[in-house]
Every structure is written in C-alpha cells, then in structure tokens.
Amino acid sequence: MAPAGLAEVQLVALLLFGIGLLGAILRRRAASVLASVQLCFGAASLSLVGFGQSAADGAGQVFALLALVVVVANLCVGTAIVIGMRRSRNSADVEDFSAMRW
Numbered sequence: 001m002a003p004a005g006l007a008e009v010q011l012v013a014l015l016l017f018g019i020g021l022l023g024a025i026l027r028r029r030a031a032s033v034l035a036s037v038q039l040c041f042g043a044a045s046l047s048l049v050g051f052g053q054s055a056a057d058g059a060g061q062v063f064a065l066l067a068l069v070v071v072v073a074n075l076c077v078g079t080a081i082v083i084g085m086r087r088s089r090n091s092a093d094v095e096d097f098s099a100m101r102w
Contacts, residue, residue: 009050016043041071
C-alpha cells in the first residue's frame with residue numbers, strides 16, 4: 001500500500017479543521033468547545049506532518065511535536081478555567097464566560 005500523498009493528507013486535515021471549527025462555533029458547553037479546538041490543533045499537526053512527509057525531512061514531525069506541546073498546555077489551562085467557572089458559577093456555558101471578573 002502506497003503512502004498517502006500531500007493532497008490527501010491536506011484534505012483530511014482540512015476536513016478535521018472544518019469539523020472542529022464548526023463544533024467550536026455551534027457548541028455551548030465549554031468542554032465541547034475545548035474538544036473542538038483540540039480537534040483544530042490536531043488538524044494543524046496533521047498538516048505539518050504531511051508537509052514533512054512530502055519534503056522527506058524530519059522538520060514537519062519536529063514542528064508537529066512542538067505544536068502538540070502547545071496543545072497540551074492549552075488543554076491544561078482551558079480545563080482549569082472551565083473547572084474554576086463551574087465551581088464559582090455552577091455553570092459551564094460559554095456565554096457565562098463573558099462575565100468573568102476578578
């Protein structure tokens with residue numbers, strides 16, 4: 001079986017990014033929005049790996065690994081904010097986040 005070409009990898013990454021973007025726009029729960037944003041980050045990492053594969057270079061994989069480190073940090077901070085909002089306001093709706101004050 002031949003490896004997927006750059007066009008196929010970019011098409012899958014585009015579809016995943018579109019699904020994640022649509023989920024981030026349409027969802028009301030903060031956990032669902034975070035999951036959708038993580039899907040967008042995963043699509044970007046897939047795109048980087050595809051470019052690295054087409055260039056026959058390891059740079060795409062290195063950039064994807066660095067991007068995944070940023071994704072994990074984003075997930076940790078986002079989850080902490082959602083837990084804090086849930087504890088203080090007893091709600092996890094995204095619309096309640098606009099009222100965050102000290």
